[in-house]
Amino acid sequence: MHAPIGPEGRAHELSPATIAVTSGRPGRVSGGPVNPPVVLSSTYVSAGPPAPGELLYTRSGTETWVPFERALADLEHAAQPALVFASGMAAIAAAMSLVPHGGRVVVPRHAYQVTLMFADDLAARAGVEVVRVDIADTAAVLAALGGTGVASLLWVESPTNPMLEIADTPALIAGAHALGVPVAVDNTFATPLGQQPLTWGADVVVHSVTKYLAGHSDVVLGAVVVNDADLHARFHTYRTLHGSIAGPWEVWLALRGLRTLALRVGRSQDTAAELARRLAVHPAVAEVRHPSLPGDPGHERAARLMTGFGSIIGLRPVGGVAAADAVVAALKLWVPATSLGGVESSLERRRRFATEAKTVPEDLLRLSVGIEDVEDLWADLSHALATLTER
């Protein structure tokens, strides 16, 4: 077996676009493959007391995970390999296992809604106190961490789903650590190209690999990334005990998708910024949110903390819920669908879900900008907005 390697040990000096292409390749051997093989085997030949790291049984480890875990760790500047999980939620459940029975977890009031449901479930079955905060309000977040008995975990999402608030994540991490509170960051929206929270001192980074990292809306996968060896061992054990493992094809697809991450993310966020600029002056638009816009509440922080402003847009058309639904119905190119981060542009009205936070406006459309031509996307969008005045 070829040992999958990073780009000759120089991962951190290379640009992220290069790391995405080069990390996790097999060693260079004449006649060897440039891509790692997919190994389909539930068990490995083995007898006697197993050597440390020996492959035994696929639930505890398989070589097909390793190249993706190496590449994602290199992109996040992590000291430990990433750990793939069956889905983003499986990764989030693993990270949330840091919260003990009766503990307290501080979460953004706007965040991936299933993360918030998971926290509520912890409250119901494990006596966990869940405090929802405005993650952009640093003082309020730090106040929620302290008080009688410090919190067990601070959960950060930035930009938030779907409101696109930007946290001062380095300040939150410093403030939480001063209180002895570990910090987990869901880095799905930003991607490791946009920010690397471990370099700010975050204890845990989680990803829904389903979104930008895999990038083609054809795989569900998650990952946990940490610097600390003990935490890595803990999450590795968690994955093995809970059996929340990824299939080999999913990880192979994700690695294939990861190779074009910089191209896809660069293109889609440039297009998102251009569409946001045009939407901001469109008469049928009541409000547009994108951190690239100079007047956006998150603009200054995003410009300071992130590389790029991401490719999610918040849009509220003039005319409320009916107008928002009419826009979705009138679009031909944009796909009406949940999820985000695929090559295809998609959108949805988030409050169509009864479980979405009630502080999210009912008429908010979340647009996930893909890699299609900007003028084709704009023609479809401006045509759909024009139908509003005809109604």
Ligand SMILES: *Cc1c(COP(=O)(O)O)cnc(C)c1O
């Ligand atoms: C989709 C998503 C998740 C959940 O990931 P799955 O792969 O669907 O389980 C978590 N966080 C964010 C920000 C997401 O967008």
